[in-house]
Amino acid sequence: MTSPDRATIETVLRQVRTVDNTASITELGSLDAFMMRDGVLHVALATDRARAERLQPLLPALERALVAAVPGSTGASVILTAHRPAPPPTAPAPAAGGGHRPLNLGGGKAGKAPTGPLPAGVGVVIAVASGKGGVGKSTTAVNLAVGLGLEGLKVGLMDADVHGPSLPRMMGVNGQPEVRDGRLIPPHKWGISAMSIGMLVEEDKAMIWRGPMVMGAIGQLLSDVEWGALDVLVVDMPPGTGDAQLTLAQKTALAGAIIVSTPQDIALLDARRGVTMFEKMNVPVLGVVENMSYFCCPNCNHRTELFGHGGARAEAEKMGVPFLGEIPLLVDIRASADEGAPIVIAAPDSPAGQAYRALAHTVGTALRRLLDKKNIRT
Numbered sequence: 001m002t003s004p005d006r007a008t009i010e011t012v013l014r015q016v017r018t019v020d021n022t023a024s025i026t027e028l029g030s031l032d033a034f035m036m037r038d039g040v041l042h043v044a045l046a047t048d049r050a051r052a053e054r055l056q057p058l059l060p061a062l063e064r065a066l067v068a069a070v071p072g073s074t075g076a077s078v079i080l081t082a083h084r085p086a087p088p089p090t091a092p093a094p095a096a097g098g099g100h101r102p103l104n105l106g107g108g109k110a111g112k113a114p115t116g117p118l119p120a121g122v123g124v125v126i127a128v129a130s131g132k133g134g135v136g137k138s139t140t141a142v143n144l145a146v147g148l149g150l151e152g153l154k155v156g157l158m159d160a161d162v163h164g165p166s167l168p169r170m171m172g173v174n175g176q177p178e179v180r181d182g183r184l185i186p187p188h189k190w191g192i193s194a195m196s197i198g199m200l201v202e203e204d205k206a207m208i209w210r211g212p213m214v215m216g217a218i219g220q221l222l223s224d225v226e227w228g229a230l231d232v233l234v235v236d237m238p239p240g241t242g243d244a245q246l247t248l249a250q251k252t253a254l255a256g257a258i259i260v261s262t263p264q265d266i267a268l269l270d271a272r273r274g275v276t277m278f279e280k281m282n283v284p285v286l287g288v289v290e291n292m293s294y295f296c297c298p299n300c301n302h303r304t305e306l307f308g309h310g311g312a313r314a315e316a317e318k319m320g321v322p323f324l325g326e327i328p329l330l331v332d333i334r335a336s337a338d339e340g341a342p343i344v345i346a347a348p349d350s351p352a353g354q355a356y357r358a359l360a361h362t363v364g365t366a367l368r369r370l371l372d373k374k375n376i377r378t
């Protein structure tokens with residue numbers, strides 16, 4: 001894979017100007033992240049709502065200029081992140097099952113809203129959890145968080161999966177975070193701020209931590225990170241339903257939890273435990289996502305239901321929680337995660353990209369409603 005040169009991209013950004021020649025792209029936005037995949041250059045530009053409207057019409061010209069300037073590129077795809085205006089409510093379509101009724105965000109089953117401290121500047125905290133490891137919880141958390149950024153929300157992603165922190169790899173953020181006035185500054189990539197224990201310690205060291213150290217580390221991620229003004233902090237929870245999950249839910253006011261499961265019975269059994277745990281803690285379960293729902297052959301498009309199919313939808317109905325959609329099993333999802341660009345960025349229009357964006361749209365709509373209710377504007 002050729003690594004594109006940052007300076008070349010920045011030169012193109014300076015050269016492409018508005019039709020009335022009053023501003024260059026650099027004056028309307030800044031280069032957030034980029035990567036090359038299969039000859040296509042993916043570029044994320046950070047901007048704000050007002051300037052996004054001026055930037056949007058320039059994107060086709062920018063994409064053409066990038067292809068001409070960046071060696072080895074046969075195509076370019078530019079997205080505006082973080083502060084881009086919310087898309088019209090019709091696009092993309094809500095995730096299957098998720099659009100029928102508003103998600104129960106911010107109020108528990110017993111009608112009581114979860115209480116507890118929120119990290120300074122953060123409007124809402126939601127969790128992505130699974131009863132069982134390896135079902136694709138982190139992949140879902142990363143794509144949901146970046147997808148929420150594409151919906152126009154200010155998003156942070158906290159990797160609380162202390163025993164298997166995968167966020168640095170999946171987001172393509174390497175190295176240690178900056179420390180300013182004793183506070184950790186989360187790196188900004190693909191339109192969101194992200195922090196993981198994997199950026200602070202070597203992965204194999206965290207693997208052997210015991211309970212109190214794990215809880216200490218999670219507490220630090222909540223309190224010692226300068227998250228700044230965020231609409232939502234998405235927490236990638238450790239898998240399971242043990243002390244770590246309970247303590248995390250007690251340390252901060254979780255407005256809702258999304259449970260990820262694969263269709264197999266064994267995973268669904270654990271998903272049910274997850275739903276029960278959150279309900280006991282009065283944390284609303286926003287719904288269940290079925291990951292690795294089916295395999296779609298990249299050559300002939302034949303759909304195979306490797307692990308059975310529809311189990312999570314049926315289980316969600318049984319438990320009385322929304323079903324938020326199904327994500328296919330696709331090599332591209334794993335490959336893009338391994339390359340450090342989530343599929344919502346690497347292939348936003350692919351079936352997988354669309355599935356995650358639909359999930360983000362459903363969750364984003366519920367989040368906006370809650371932020372309006374709480375009168376929070378970041």
Ligand SMILES: Nc1ncnc2c1ncn2[C@@H]1O[C@H](COP(=O)(O)OP(=O)(O)OP(=O)(O)O)[C@@H](O)[C@H]1O
Pocket residue numbers: 130132133134135136137138139140161164166239291292327328329330331333334335337338
């Ligand atoms: N829908 C999918 N299609 C293909 N590969 C996937 C899909 N979802 C996840 N994967 C891959 O499966 C592996 C496990 O995914 P992930 O790390 O997201 O699971 P997890 O539930 O967070 O695991 P853990 O509990 O160990 O943290 C990763 O290599 C990931 O790229």
